[in-house]
Amino acid sequence: MRNAELSRRSGHAVIPSGVEPAGRRQGISLRLPRRKNFSRSANVYAPCDVLYLSIMPTTDGSQEKTLAALGVTQPEQLAPLFAEIRARFDGESSVARDEATLRQFRDAWLGRKSGVLAGITDNWLKPATPELKRAVGAGLNQLRAHVDAQIEARRMAIESGAEVAAVAKDRVDLSLPGVVRPVGSRHLIRQVFQEIEDIFVSIGFSVVEGPEIETPYYNFEALNIPEFHPVRDDMDTFYVEAQDATGARTAPGSLLLRTHTSPVQIRTMEKRQPPVRVIVPGKVYRRDNPDATHSFMFHQIEGLAVDTDITFCDFTGTIEYFVKQYFGAGVKTRFRPSYFPFTEPSVEFDVSCIFCGGSGTGAGGATCGKCKGAGWIELFGAGMVDPAVYGFVHYDAKKVSGFAFGMGMDRLAMLKYGIDDIQVFFQNDVRFLKQFP
Ligand code: DAH
Numbered sequence: 429m430r431n432a433e434l435s436r437r438s439g440h441a442v443i444p445s446g447v448e449p450a451g452r453r454q455g456i457s458l459r460l461p462r463r464k465n466f467s468r469s470a471n472v473y474a475p476c477d478v479l480y481l482s483i484m485p486t487t488d489g490s491q492e493k494t495l496a497a498l499g500v501t502q503p504e505q506l507a508p509l510f511a512e513i514r515a516r517f518d519g520e521s522s523v524a525r526d527e528a529t530l531r532q533f534r535d536a537w538l539g540r541k542s543g544v545l546a547g548i549t550d551n552w553l554k555p556a557t558p559e560l561k562r563a564v565g566a567g568l569n570q571l572r573a574h575v576d577a578q579i580e581a582r583r584m585a586i587e588s589g590a591e592v593a594a595v596a597k598d599r600v601d602l603s604l605p606g607v608v609r610p611v612g613s614r615h616l617i618r619q620v621f622q623e624i625e626d627i628f629v630s631i632g633f634s635v636v637e638g639p640e641i642e643t644p645y646y647n648f649e650a651l652n653i654p655e656f657h658p659v660r661d662d663m664d665t666f667y668v669e670a671q672d673a674t675g676a677r678t679a680p681g682s683l684l685l686r687t688h689t690s691p692v693q694i695r696t697m698e699k700r701q702p703p704v705r706v707i708v709p710g711k712v713y714r715r716d717n718p719d720a721t722h723s724f725m726f727h728q729i730e731g732l733a734v735d736t737d738i739t740f741c742d743f744t745g746t747i748e749y750f751v752k753q754y755f756g757a758g759v760k761t762r763f764r765p766s767y768f769p770f771t772e773p774s775v776e777f778d779v780s781c782i783f784c785g786g787s788g789t790g791a792g793g794a795t796c797g798k799c800k801g802a803g804w805i806e807l808f809g810a811g812m813v814d815p816a817v818y819g820f821v822h823y824d825a826k827k828v829s830g831f832a833f834g835m836g837m838d839r840l841a842m843l844k845y846g847i848d849d850i851q852v853f854f855q856n857d858v859r860f861l862k863q864f865p
Contacts, residue, residue, distance in 0.1 A: 491513065495552050501560075502559075510567040525594075537579070616841055617837060620837060621837065628707045631749065633705045633706060638689070640711055643684070646694050647665075647684055648660060652816045659768075666714075669683070685712075688728060689728040693813075693817070707731045708730035711726070712726060714726075722850070729835045730832070731831075732813070734823070747761065747833065754840070772814040774811035777810055778807060784803065787803060809834055813830045
């Protein structure tokens, strides 16, 4: 294929092998190695294989044209033209770093036939109109003085060896290691959320979320916790006031920060018909004083499965599957009777102590400090959904059944990762965060 044809097809300049492009003969060309698979017979370098570093003045500078062609008629129009050429000179002068490149550079600017200043003399000065001649001469003299002085300064620098040192200083050492920019990581709580979500998603649950500002109806009443029910005492609640859409303040006691993720059970069942299988990760709030196991804000994962044929066996099987996936196949589970207004029967799930293997004795035969010798650790509350709850969401309690659970995420993370103070999750101390990259 002919070069011209290649060029036309690719839209790029095509440079014949071994031939410098015209007009850049004085320039330095850096040629990257020929690509192995490039056809030899074409006898060209692919445009992307050739990189020309233009250090010499380009031949199409303004000095190539006459002042008339440049539209210059008044002396004031000359200053920007000279300034542009001077800037070009300054920009290019740094490439003259040794005797050879200085000579090339000097020729390019001061060469008698084709130097830039010769171009100005021939194209600007000689044909200049009488009104312009003086000003062109003055500008040219100034430029020449600058060019002479700079080239002389560079010559001295090169001779004195200063330039060698400057080159050495500027050299880029590509073997130096790069700048390492520290990258953050997900918070341990977020990581554990993900771990637990993955386990439940793998057995057919989906993840839903709900609002952190709730109404007492969703947080309590629809969960079968009427006003003055003693269970409300366990959940010391933050009530909040806000502005409604009209800008008016909401009535005291009409909004609260949810004390658990259970209200999303109601919100989900209001929207969906059985079968429902969801988990709900999120933040919850209680007016607890902070200590190693309490915080006014913490995290829960709620679970809810409702269908026409869900039994207590499905319930315990699901929980056991989860606990073994999360803590390891070696752990045992057990459940004890408990009480929650929204489940019947209600249970408390325990796991065999992951620190002493369920034996109750730690290192050296001492009583295990984590389970206090019991061999079991309390994990979370759960149960079969109380039929009364179905009444609030218009499910037919005679046709559907299901189970629910609510796990304290922070507690699950603390147990698995050996953390003994919940506060470290919220202090954002990088020494802690860095341990869970
Ligand atoms: N919401 C309860 C709490 O925060 C935990 C809980 C217990 C959730 C039993 C449930 C459940 O869904 O069935 O203490």
